[in-house]
Amino acid sequence: MSQDLNSLDDESFRRTVRAFFAEYYPEELRFPKQRLRWAEVKPWFMALSRKGWAAPGWPVQYGGMGLEPAKLIAFIEEQEKWGVARTPDMGLTMVGPLLIRHGTEAQRSQYLPRILAGEHIWAQGYSEPNAGSDLASLRTEAVEDGSDFIVNGQKTWATLAQDATHIFLLARTEKSAKKQEGISFLLVDATSPGISVRPIRNIAGGEDFCEIFFENVRVPQANLVGERNGGWKIAKELLTFERIFLGSPKQSQYALARVREACALLGLERDAGVQDRLTQLELDAADLNALYGRFVQQVKRGEALGPDVSMLKLWGTETFSRIADLLLDITGTAGGLPGDIPAPAGDSEEAINVLTSFYNARPATIYGGSSEIQRNILAGQVLSLPN
Structure with a gap:
């Protein structure tokens, strides 16, 4: 299916995508005035998942559509034109591509199918109360303890973290290194003991963002993505790609x-x-x-x-x-x-x-x-x- 889509000319591809949106996307959810919660968009996500369209940018071998760059841009543009609500998509746009490029085979086997199936919903653990714009000053720590890391700290402005089953985060694993060089990238089960999530009510009355607190949270070292102390490079890679869509x-x-x-x-x-x-x-x-x-x-x-x-x-x-x-x-x-x-x-x-x-x-x-x-x-x- 993905090869057929890539072989279409641009206008035929766009017509195919628009026809699917017209048939399956709920009319009442077009151009929403605020970010929708997982329960509201889950039926739409599952329609995408059944079609095999949940991850347009992922390679076919990992369950994605395998769209070439031009088709991927066109797919995103058609979503915007149709007024398709953004799903809680951190797993699709960040965690999935990251694991495909930097993860182990075990990590890919464990997480990628569950992201596509809507079983795992991811939140981002980057910003902290005193490390927002200066992210490299983060203080959340991950200390080795046997086969685990023990994580302590706080994250903030985590989008829709109250709906998340998992969190990807940056934590300091080396205090003596330069601040950018002592950070690691970890995958964390949000149901782990010691994690608490507190929504932040905004001026409009919504709760799009949350604070996340980590108190002696055990995270298996198998959940380290990339090299220990190599998380900053990965984070920069994700942010650079994100900025074209922002x-x-x-x-x-x-x-x-x-x-x-x-x-x-x-x-x-x-x-x-x-x-x-x-x-x-x-x-x-x-x-x-x-x-x-x-x-x-x-x-x-x-x-x-x-x-x-x-x-x-x-x-x-x-x-x-x-x-x-x-x-x-x-x-x-x-x-x-x-x-x-x-x-x-x-x-x-x-x-x-x-x-x-x-x-x-x-x-x-x-x-x-x-x-x-x-x-x-x-x-x-x-x-x-x-x-």
Whole structure:
């Protein structure tokens, strides 16, 4: 099946994907206003799993679709266009590819089939209260004890960790080494004694993120991925790949559509000040789309992404933030109301939702590496500026 898909021309492939989405994806879940929980998207994930489409980027030999880079990008773009909700996909996008590349055969046999079957749901254990943007300063420790590591510490901003069955984390295994060189990458069963998860309620009332506490948690040394003290290199590899998707223009394009709708409903289509700001942001989004296209072509050619991909994450999230700010500004005092705001003019039954974009834009410039970190990467690793 995967070979047939790869052999299709681009438009035929996209039509095939859209037809599957139209038939099996729940209409009521299109373009969700907030991140959905596992129980809400599990039926959709299982439909993907039965089709063999749960892991479009994995090789066929490991149960994936085996899509070549161009088809993988097209698959993701069609998901965004159809408004497909993101599943709890850390296992698919991070743990799976990591184990395929760096794991042992035993690790691949144990974890990959269960990720595809929806039996294992993974959360990320990277950031800590005093090690977010400066991740290499993490303090969570893993101390050897016989055939195990004993893990103690705390992680925060773990997306939907309350639904996770497993956690992949970075822990310090060598205190005397340079901070980047004393970190290891571990796979942890979330039901292990000593683990507690506490959701963090955000300003919108959601609980998308969690804190995770580890108190004398035993983790088999067989769950070490890669070399001991070699976890930083693995973490950088995952973050680099993540940034091309965090910089997708679709988020900004969707928010721009909401601004245009609001302008029409509020009679601001001829307001020179509003239209000037909107035009500037449309040009910013066009620049973002062009930049995204450049990195997509790199992926399609099978080339590794370099540190310059930080430009994409930086420009994408900050453009989205500026668009969300404009939407808030043009709706005035009504923009501070949560949920759908009825249109103020005429007999229209249309409504405007303002705060969803604003809330989503706030953390976007932080997760996946803050804007400040992206600028430091560009300054040091791309422009070779002095520290």
